[in-house]
Amino acid sequence: MPNESRDVFYSKAVNEALDEELAHDPDVVLLGEDIGVYGGAFGVTRGLFEKYGPKRLQETPISENSFVGMAVGAAMMGLKPVVEIMFMDFIALALDQILNSAGKLHYMYNGQVTVPLVVRTPGGAKGGYGPSHSQMLSGLFVGVPGIKVVAPSDARQVKGLLKSAIRDPNPVIFIENKRLYPQRGVVPEGEYLLPLDRAVVTPGENVTVVAYSAMVPVCLALKEALAPRGISLEVVDLVSLQPLDRETIFASVRKTGRVVIVEEACVTGGVGAEVSALVAEHCLDVLEAPIRRVGAADVPIPSAIELEKAVLPSADGVLRAVRDVLEW
Amino acid sequence: MLACLRAESLTLEQLAACFRRMLLIREFEEVLGGLFTKNLLGGTSHFCIGQEACSVGVVGAARETDWLVSNHRGHGHLLARGLDPFRVMSELMGRETGYCGGRGGSQHMCAMDLCFLGTNGITGGGIPIGTGAAWALKYRELDDIAIVFFGDGASNQGTFHESLNMASLWKLPVLFVCENNGYGMSNPTAQSVATAKVADRAAAYSMPGTTVDGMDVVTVLEATAAMAERVRAGEGPALLELMTYRFCGHSKNDPRVYRTREEERDWGERDCLAVTARMLAERGLDDTAVQALRDTVVAEMEDVVERALAAPVGDRDHALGGVYA
Numbered sequence: 095m096p097n098e099s100r101d102v103f104y105s106k107a108v109n110e111a112l113d114e115e116l117a118h119d120p121d122v123v124l125l126g127e128d129i130g131v132y133g134g135a136f137g138v139t140r141g142l143f144e145k146y147g148p149k150r151l152q153e154t155p156i157s158e159n160s161f162v163g164m165a166v167g168a169a170m171m172g173l174k175p176v177v178e179i180m181f182m183d184f185i186a187l188a189l190d191q192i193l194n195s196a197g198k199l200h201y202m203y204n205g206q207v208t209v210p211l212v213v214r215t216p217g218g219a220k221g222g223y224g225p226s227h228s229q230m231l232s233g234l235f236v237g238v239p240g241i242k243v244v245a246p247s248d249a250r251q252v253k254g255l256l257k258s259a260i261r262d263p264n265p266v267i268f269i270e271n272k273r274l275y276p277q278r279g280v281v282p283e284g285e286y287l288l289p290l291d292r293a294v295v296t297p298g299e300n301v302t303v304v305a306y307s308a309m310v311p312v313c314l315a316l317k318e319a320l321a322p323r324g325i326s327l328e329v330v331d332l333v334s335l336q337p338l339d340r341e342t343i344f345a346s347v348r349k350t351g352r353v354v355i356v357e358e359a360c361v362t363g364g365v366g367a368e369v370s371a372l373v374a375e376h377c378l379d380v381l382e383a384p385i386r387r388v389g390a391a392d393v394p395i396p397s398a399i400e401l402e403k404a405v406l407p408s409a410d411g412v413l414r415a416v417r418d419v420l421e422w
Numbered sequence: 423m424l425a426c427l428r429a430e431s432l433t434l435e436q437l438a439a440c441f442r443r444m445l446l447i448r449e450f451e452e453v454l455g456g457l458f459t460k461n462l463l464g465g466t467s468h469f470c471i472g473q474e475a476c477s478v479g480v481v482g483a484a485r486e487t488d489w490l491v492s493n494h495r496g497h498g499h500l501l502a503r504g505l506d507p508f509r510v511m512s513e514l515m516g517r518e519t520g521y522c523g524g525r526g527g528s529q530h531m532c533a534m535d536l537c538f539l540g541t542n543g544i545t546g547g548g549i550p551i552g553t554g555a556a557w558a559l560k561y562r563e564l565d566d567i568a569i570v571f572f573g574d575g576a577s578n579q580g581t582f583h584e585s586l587n588m589a590s591l592w593k594l595p596v597l598f599v600c601e602n603n604g605y606g607m608s609n610p611t612a613q614s615v616a617t618a619k620v621a622d623r624a625a626a627y628s629m630p631g632t633t634v635d636g637m638d639v640v641t642v643l644e645a646t647a648a649m650a651e652r653v654r655a656g657e658g659p660a661l662l663e664l665m666t667y668r669f670c671g672h673s674k675n676d677p678r679v680y681r682t683r684e685e686e687r688d689w690g691e692r693d694c695l696a697v698t699a700r701m702l703a704e705r706g707l708d709d710t711a712v713q714a715l716r717d718t719v720v721a722e723m724e725d726v727v728e729r730a731l732a733a734p735v736g737d738r739d740h741a742l743g744g745v746y747a
Contacts (some may be wrong), residue, residue, distance in 0.1 A: 123561065149561065155591070160550040160584030167491075167554025167568075168541060173561060194544050201745050202530040203540060204522040207747040239745050263747035295711060 098283040105275040107249040108138050108214070111256035112176065116146050119174060122260060124151045125165055126178030136216060136275050137178045162213065164264075167197045167287035169211045174260055181227045182269065183223035189234070196265035197240030208263040212256070217245075218308050218358050219406055220272040230307065230357070230390070232335050233266055233364025243335040244290055245269040247310035249279030251333065254288030262290060269335070271308040271358075293339035295346060298328035298354065298388035301416050302346040304369055305356040306332040312409050313356055320416070327416065335365045343369060344376050351382040352419040356412050361389035383422030386415040429640045434705050438715070439699045440639050445719045446476035447498045450507060450693060451670070453723045454497070454514065458674045462731070463515060469529045470498040472637075472669035475694035476571075476601045477502040479642025480662075483650060484569055489537045489559070491552035492568045495668075496541030498641075499571055503538050508726045517733035524736050525744075526698055537566075545606075546572060546579030550646045551600070553585040556596035556659070567595040567653050575606025577620045586659065590627040593658040597650055600663045601636060607672045608680040621663035629659050636664030637692045640701070669693070 116124045124139065130153040133140030143151045150271070154161040156177060165175035181184050185192070196209050219228035235243045244265050246252035252270065259266040296314060305313045310331045317327040330346050334339065347353050353373055355366040370385045392403045433508060450468040458467070470477065477498030481490065491500040500510050504523065513520025513531050521531050529543030539555055542548035552570030559566050577600055589596050600620045604611055617623055624631025630652070634645040642664060649660040667689040671678050678686075699712055 111504035121658075152557075152592075154582070155587060157580075157584035157588060159587060160553070160581050163547070163550025163581060164554030164557055164585070164588065167539070167556075168529035168558040168561070169554075171489075171555050173558050179739070190544060190547065191550065194547060199540070199746050202522060202526045203532045203534075204525050205744055205747075206522070206532055206534045242746070 100283065102249050102281045103275065104249045104270070104277050104279060105136060105138050107253040107279070107281050108256060108270060109140065109142070110281075111253045112139065112142060115257055115260045116142065116150055117332045120178065121172060122150070122166070122174045124176050124178070125154055125161055127154055127156055127180055129153055129178050136272065138275070139178070146191055158184055158322070160189055160228050163195060164189040166199070166209055167192055168270070169209045170199065174183070174210045175211045176260055179213060179215035179303045182215045182231050183226050183229050185213070185215055185231060185234070188213070192241065192265070193238055196364045197238050201240055209265045210263045211265040212259045213265070214256070214268045214270060215225050215270045216270040216275065218271045218273055219395045219402055222397050222399045224403060225394040228395035228402070229358040231283035232269060232306070232357070232359050235336055236365055236368050240265065241336060242266045242290060243269065244333060245307040245335055247274070247307055247331050248334065249277070250281050251288060251294070254286050255290060255333070258287045258290050258393060261287070266290070266322045269307060273308045277284040277311065291334045291339060293301040293333055293335060293342040294331040295342060296331070297347060298350070300350055301352040301354060301419055302328050302330055302350045302352050303356060303412065303416070304330045304343060306335060306365065307358060309356045309407065310360055313412060314417070316409050316412055325416070325420065330371075332365070338369065338372065340372060340376070342349070343373065344366055347373055347377045348380050351380050353381070354386045354395060354412065354415040354419060356388045356407060357386060358407060359389055361387050362392050364389070383419040386419055388412050390413050429644060432640060432643070434702070434707065437640070437698070437705070440478050440643070440706060441695070441702060442715050442719065443478045443502060443598075444639065444695055444698060445716060446507065446722065447474045447477060447501050448672060449719045449723045450501060450511070451497060451574070455670070455674065456710060457727070464491045465527055466673045467497070467514065468495040468673045469670040470495050470668065472693065473601055473603060473624040473666045474498055474601070474687070475639035475642050475698070476664045476666050479639045480569060480571070480599050480646045481640065482644045482645035486565060487537055487566045488650070489539050489552070489566065489568045490557045491539045491548040491555065491568065493548055493572050493576065494543055494545065495573065496531065496571070497528070498537065500531060500541070503533070503536055505533050505538065507722065508729055511726050511730040512714070512733050515733070516735055517730060518736045518740070519730070519733040521738060525541060528728050544689060546576040546581040548572065548574065549579070549581045549585045553589050553594060553596055556589065556594040557592065559595055560592070565654055567597060567650060569597045571599050571601060573606065574600060574602040574615060574620055575602070575609065575612045575654050575671055586627040586629065586661070589659040590629045593656065595656070596659045597646070598661045599651050600661065601666055602663055603666050603668045605672070609736065610680070621661055624661040629661060631661040631663065633663040636666030636693045638697055639694060649703060656704060684686060
């Protein structure tokens with residue numbers, strides 16, 4: 095029944111992708127902390143241990159750099175490891191193996207090896223986890239060649255993209271989001287794969303709003319809210335943060351002449367900054383207003399929910415930026 | 423493969439072959455040093471002069487299908503595994519004919535067709551990679567093992583602790599080989615390793631740890647064979663520490679201010695080449711035969727350098743392409 099669809103949680107969609115890929119390919123193995131009986135810190139792997147057993151789901155000690163490094167070694171040998179890093183902040187512990195091994199091996203060994211590795215990790219803040227458990231660290235991977243970075247924004251995307259990421263011969267940092275896990279989305283029945291390198295456009299006329307991960311539903315809601323007022327936003331969901339789907343971004347900016355870039359990461363030096371630079375380089379001739387960026391303030395994410403809210407980008411902040419570029 | 427060999431069962435031919443391989447590594451490194459002096463090479467290299475018995479002994483006791491992971495000081499491991507010296511030298515010279523087309527160089531060279539998973543420029547970076555390779559071998563129910571080379575300095579990295587712990591927990595078929603040459607760059611082992619021996623750390627991971635003389639190739643062969651047999655039998659990982667010395671500096675341009683010339687002379691008397699030459703003499707290989715071996719190695723390296731220098735360098739497309747598979 096390929097045309098049927100149903101509402102599932104984002105976290106469940108991840109689970110379904112893992113389940114299907116474990117069934118599809120005996121070389122797929124899961125690696126991470128508490129992913130077994132416990133089902134992962136966010137319940138994403140729930141039920142898989144019972145179904146596939148300890149050989150396919152290898153629970154690890156708290157040793158991020160080495161279990162990512164082991165996954166790299168196993169990937170060089172032909173396995174397809176899918177690693178879970180419990181909170182995106184913890185990816186700092188594994189950066190050496192991601193930057194110096196996973197991202198470089200295929201190139202520096204002149205194509206003798208591939209590293210079909212997926213590192214799944216939830217980024218973003220959700221209700222007071224505090225400075226070491228809340229950051230969206232997508233910016234860490236900007237300018238790290240050899241790594242693909244994908245940040246799905248809804249349940250349908252996350253399932254189709256994770257399956258593609260697992261089948262991709264390159265290392266993929268797969269950014270999930272704690273705020274998206276409990277959001278429901280329409281997911282098709284049956285197998286489907288989505289391309290890792292394509293941005294998704296929800297068409298509009300007046301302003302291009304570039305976003306990714308949990309800021310996409312925020313921007314789509316704003317699009318709905320502004321429509322009755324005659325303001326038409328074109329939302330470009332980046333999906334792939336590296337490489338960026340430049341042509342789709344440029345086509346949208348060329349159409350609207352105005353752009354607001356929205357992300358949950360700090361404003362400085364990240365994906366949004368890169369998009370901004372690219373638009374300035376390639377679309378300056380069509381811009382009718384300065385590029386505006388909306389993101390987290392350049393501070394660590396504080397614990398108190400009120401303070402956290404003050405630091406994170408909001409729908410109001412996006413709205414102000416949209417008004418700015420329209421009224422320029 | 424010389425599995426489970428004993429000194430007394432090693433034939434004269436086998437010992438001579440080990441000696442020739444050690445000579446080749448020594449000559450390779452010395453010729454390489456000369457090329458740096460003449461400014462014919464870019465970057466740097468970490469020579470293994472003095473540590474040849476470690477490479478030849480460990481690799482000599484391994485199966486050809488056992489997977490090797492090396493570190494920054496990897497030329498000996500590469501040549502011991504039987505990589506073509508011309509292609510290794512080509513790689514160091516950045517030539518297209520190198521194992522990695524000049525993209526990798528000294529510290530980033532692999533040869534998958536020879537089960538060589540790569541040298542590694544991050545100290546301790548190869549330890550989890552080799553452990554992961556062992557995990558994959560066990561997953562596929564193969565009876566090959568992974569052998570991971572690293573130094574005393576790398577044993578202070580978190581990856582050492584993390585990887586040895588996981589390898590032991592999961593009884594992975596991996597032999598950890600620490601070449602303890604007394605220094606992490608300039609830092610004496612006694613100032614960086616809190617235990618008397620690196621092998622003492624094995625106890626913390628419930629795995630056997632043994633320290634042997636890394637200047638005696640037969641001792642290294644025997645120790646490796648014994649430990650590899652245990653690892654291959656599925657009894658879990660092991661840690662082998664080889665006490666050795668690099669007669670050269672850490673890398674090119676190292677004036678060795680952190681150690682005395684007396685210490686170097688003392689170790690020089692235990693030079694693995696001299697030790698092996700004495701064994702060969704005791705077994706009846708005369709000086710003429712030994713000199714003939716030296717001559718063939720010198721001639722081989724002259725030819726290698728000449729061909730590598732003449733080999734082409736990759737073009738711009740080669741530099742910019744191939745980032746993604």
